Amino acid sequence: MSQNDTEKKISAHDLAQKFEQEIKEAIAKKFSIDAMYLSLLLEDEDGAYWSQEEPGTLCCLVVGEKDGHLYLATAKMAKDKEGLDNFRCDVIS
Amino acid sequence: MEQERINQEKNNKEESVEKPGILERVTAWRAKRLMEKDSLDKAEQLAERLIEKGSFNTAEQLADRFIDEGSFDRAEQLMDRLLEIETEMKRMKDEVRKNTQKEIERVSRASGNGASAYIEKILDCEVEGREVMGVASKKIKFIKRNIYPDHRESDKLYGSGDIEEENNEANKEKREREINEPLLREAGRRRNLILEKKGLLELSREDFEEYFVSEEFDFQVDMRQKNVGNCYLIAAIHAMSCSSHFEMIIRSSIKHLPDKSWEVRMPLMSRNSEVITVKSQDLMPQSNENFGEPMKWSDKIDRREVLLPVKAKEGLKVLEAAYMKYKFETVDRLSVHGGVSVDALGALCGSENFFLRTVTSFVYDEKRKESKGTCLDVLSGKDKEYLDYFLKNFDPEVHIAAAGSRHIDESTSRGRILKELNDRKKEEGLVYIRPGHAYSISKVDPENETVTIVNPHDTLEPIKMTFKDFKREFSQLSIARVNSAKLLRNMDTITEEVM
Numbered sequence: 070m071s072q073n074d075t076e077k078k079i080s081a082h083d084l085a086q087k088f089e090q091e092i093k094e095a096i097a098k099k100f101s102i103d104a105m106y107l108s109l110l111l112e113d114e115d116g117a118y119w120s121q122e123e124p125g126t127l128c129c130l131v132v133g134e135k136d137g138h139l140y141l142a143t144a145k146m147a148k149d150k151e152g153l154d155n156f157r158c159d160v161i162s
Numbered sequence: 163m164e165q166e167r168i169n170q171e172k173n174n175k176e177e178s179v180e181k182p183g184i185l186e187r188v189t190a191w192r193a194k195r196l197m198e199k200d201s202l203d204k205a206e207q208l209a210e211r212l213i214e215k216g217s218f219n220t221a222e223q224l225a226d227r228f229i230d231e232g233s234f235d236r237a238e239q240l241m242d243r244l245l246e247i248e249t250e251m252k253r254m255k256d257e258v259r260k261n262t263q264k265e266i267e268r269v270s271r272a273s274g275n276g277a278s279a280y281i282e283k284i285l286d287c288e289v290e291g292r293e294v295m296g297v298a299s300k301k302i303k304f305i306k307r308n309i310y311p312d313h314r315e316s317d318k319l320y321g322s323g324d325i326e327e328e329n330n331e332a333n334k335e336k337r338e339r340e341i342n343e344p345l346l347r348e349a350g351r352r353r354n355l356i357l358e359k360k361g362l363l364e365l366s367r368e369d370f371e372e373y374f375v376s377e378e379f380d381f382q383v384d385m386r387q388k389n390v391g392n393c394y395l396i397a398a399i400h401a402m403s404c405s406s407h408f409e410m411i412i413r414s415s416i417k418h419l420p421d422k423s424w425e426v427r428m429p430l431m432s433r434n435s436e437v438i439t440v441k442s443q444d445l446m447p448q449s450n451e452n453f454g455e456p457m458k459w460s461d462k463i464d465r466r467e468v469l470l471p472v473k474a475k476e477g478l479k480v481l482e483a484a485y486m487k488y489k490f491e492t493v494d495r496l497s498v499h500g501g502v503s504v505d506a507l508g509a510l511c512g513s514e515n516f517f518l519r520t521v522t523s524f525v526y527d528e529k530r531k532e533s534k535g536t537c538l539d540v541l542s543g544k545d546k547e548y549l550d551y552f553l554k555n556f557d558p559e560v561h562i563a564a565a566g567s568r569h570i571d572e573s574t575s576r577g578r579i580l581k582e583l584n585d586r587k588k589e590e591g592l593v594y595i596r597p598g599h600a601y602s603i604s605k606v607d608p609e610n611e612t613v614t615i616v617n618p619h620d621t622l623e624p625i626k627m628t629f630k631d632f633k634r635e636f637s638q639l640s641i642a643r644v645n646s647a648k649l650l651r652n653m654d655t656i657t658e659e660v661m
Contacts, residue, residue, distance in 0.1 A: 099340075110650070113359075115352040122344040130353060137517060137645030138560075141349040143341055157340040161349050162407065162559050162644050 085109055085117040085129040088153050092129055092142045095156040106135040127153060130161070138162070186217045193220045197227055209240065213247050225579050234586050241579060245634070249540050350406060350559070356650070357410055364417040370409055373418070373477030383408075385478055387618040388470035391499035392482070394600040396472055396618035397564040398506035398640075399481050401602035405562045407644055416480070424477075426484035429512025431649070436488065444483040444493045445471055452496055459500060469495035472618075485509055503564035503600050504640035511562070511642045515649040521545045522566075522638040537568050539633040552641065553613070553629055556606035563603040565615065566638035570597040593627055595635040601625075 085092065089109055097104035110116030110130040120126040120143070131140040139161045144153035189208050196205040202224070209221040221244050228237035339346075376384050383403035387396045402408055415430035422442060427435035448469045457464045471479045486493045488509055504520040511518065522545075523536050541549055556563065570584070571577040581597070588594040595601075596617070604624055605614035611629040627635070 108647075110356065113356045115355045115359075118352065120345055120348060122348045123342075126345070128345065128349060128352075130349065130356075132647045132650060134647045137643070137647045139353060139646035141341060141346065143345060159339055159341045159346060160557070160560060161346065161353060162646050 081117045081119050081127055081129075082111055084127055084153060086111055088144065091153070091156055092131065092144070092158075096131060096133075096140050096142060096158045099158055100133075100138075100140075100160075102133060102136060106133060107140075108132045108134055131158075183215075186212060186215050190217065190220045193224070197224065202227065202231075206236070206240070210243065213244055216247075216251065218244055218248070222575050222579060226575070229579065229582050234583060237579070238583050241576075241583065245537075245539075353646075354410060357414075363410075363413040364415075365413040367409075367413070369418050370413050370477075373475055373480075374408075374412055375403075376475065383478065383621060384474060385618065385621045386473040388473055389466050390469050390471075390495045392472075392495075392501065393618045394501045394503045394564070394566070395482060395485055395498065395506045397600035397602040397616075398503045398510060399478060400616055400618060400621050401503070401507070401562045401564045401604075402510065402642075403478075404558050404602065404604045405644075406559050407562075412477070416477070424480045424484075426480060428484055428488040428509065429514065430510055432512045432514045434514065435512075438484045438487045440480045440483045440487065444487070445476065445479045447471065448493070448495050450496070471495075481510070502566060502638065502640070504638075507562065507564065507640050507642045515645055516562075517643045517645055519548070519641045519643075520639065521549050537634050537637050538639065549633075549639065552639070553606055553611075553632075554608045556603065556608075558605070560643055562642040564640050565601050565603060565632075565636045566640075567595050567597055567599050567601065567635055568637040593625060593631070595625075595627075601636075 086109070090104075092109065093104040093107045096102070096107055108131065110132060113130075115130075117127070117129045120128050123143075125146050127144050127146070129142045129144075131142055132138075133140065140158055141161050142156065142158045144157070145155040146152075147154045189212055193205045193208040193212070196202070196208065205220075205224055209224045212218070212220050221240055225237040225240045225244075228234070228240065374383065383400060385396055385400055387393055402411065405411075411430050415427045415435075417425040419425060424440040426438045426440060428438050429435055450464065450466050450469050452458075452464045453467050455464055456462070472482050474482075483493050485506065486495070486498050490497045502520075504518065507516075508518055521538070521541065523538055523540050538549055552561070552563075570580050572581055584594065584597065599617070601615040601617055602621075603613060604616050606612070607614075612626050613629065613632045614624045614626050615632075616624050
């Protein structure tokens with residue numbers, strides 16, 4: 070794995086953890102559920118990643134502990150390269 | 163004393179309403195005379211009037227007549243109209259019943275026992291007929307006007323009623339997709355990677371592709387039910403194969419042994435599963451012990467010398483055999499006859515990693531191994547809400563679903579008419595739904611309001627139908643949904659236990 074990939078890998082998990090609240094709130098708002106019951110899959114290597122389909126898009130898998138759904142939350146790297154914006158989410162399964 | 167008086171009045175009311183009124187009897191007589199004189203158009207007008215009064219015999223006789231004369235479209239339209247009115251009356255009755263208890267309490271507080279006793283009497287009355295509904299609705303309007311003059315208040319009482327919040331799924335509107343398909347597919351692949359790394363995939367990908375799916379049919383599953391009445395099981399297996407989880411389910415639950423036998427964990431993917439061994443002889447046709455004898459579920463003689471497994475790839479036959487061994491301890495192609503898809507889905511999927519749900523308007527007769535019922539169109543309350551939610555939100559990524567078509571009771575005149583119409587559709591190559599049969603659901607298009615179903619007799623020939631036709635033709639829906647939270651946690655546990 071190249072250093073760039075490694076950095077991206079660490080950054081994906083770190084960024085997702087940093088913006089955990091925003092990610093959960095986006096899902097909670099769209100699907101009318103309690104954010105308390107959402108868990109980001111950050112323990113798994115593939116739980117957060119930079120999309121290869123859409124460069125510059127952070128993807129994070131989130132489990133709904135109560136409803137059993139698996140959600141995908143995405144966000145774009147902000148223009149200042151330090152944050153994330155444009156949060157979106159959908160159900161995967 | 164008061165209760166005795168009410169019961170007596172109720173009995174008198176029942177007696178008076180059971181027989182049609184004079185006007186209906188005269189109209190029916192006129193319609194009959196017109197039919198005898200071949201004035202079917204005029205007879206049809208009178209039949210229509212009678213349908214609206216809740217009198218259906220004339221319409222059934224006229225439909226019979228239309229069929230005799232080959233006017234199948236007119237017969238079908240008449241039956242549709244009849245069903246429409248009957249459904250509406252059932253819905254009105256259910257709506258009135260739903261608010262009974264609350265209405266009685268509130269009206270009693272407002273106006274004393276008189277009005278509440280009257281409502282009780284009406285709602286206890288089991289007699290069908292528009293007259294009863296008309297009386298009930300007039301009384302309710304009177305009460306609304308005089309006791310609850312503020313209509314907004316009365317709307318709270320008599321409107322859609324209290325919709326219970328406990329099933330949130332049924333109350334949510336469909337959410338528009340925000341994320342594009344390539345990203346969603348990518349996420350699906352990542353999810354599978356997580357599960358692969360967590361779980362124990364006992365079947366190789368090569369074996370999965372060789373024994374379960376067909377590359378020539380774009381990796382779809384090709385199954386054909388043969389002469390065993392286990393359509394509910396084949397439909398359930400096919401419904402599972404339409405799910406994006408099918409590969410993961412199969413590969414984590416089935417092992418192909420060096421001696422060519424198979425080990426299947428039932429329920430699939432479950433930690434607390436039973437390991438079923440399936441050998442090659444379990445997949446062979448069976449000699450029919452009942453050959454030449456009357457069938458258990460009908461008077462017909464069983465002419466099947468041999469009972470055949472599903473025509474499909476070996477892995478799918480293994481699933482069929484594993485189900486039978488799980489249920490009956492042996493591959494018994496006689497005992498597996500007759501059942502409902504929710505039972506098959508329950509045995510295959512289990513409740514550990516799946517949510518299971520069924521909505522039904524039928525009653526299953528265990529003895530006769532057949533269902534008796536109407537159609538999904540008559541559902542009300544939470545069942546109706548869930549059905550509508552399902553049709554708006556079906557997603558093969560999320561749902562595994564099968565449906566049971568309504569049973570036609572040929573011992574009734576209505577049943578005989580419906581059977582003739584059905585047979586005609588079959589002969590003319592129109593969309594024909596076999597009565598009392600199970601189908602898997604492969605696709606739902608909420609925009610165009612169509613459902614695509616698949617007949618276990620040939621899973622490569624899907625059938626598309628409108629929502630309206632689907633609700634009319636089917637009486638039962640079984641759904642399994644993956645519980646991703648439990649699945650991932652259970653997979654963690656499996657890995658820990660192995661280590």
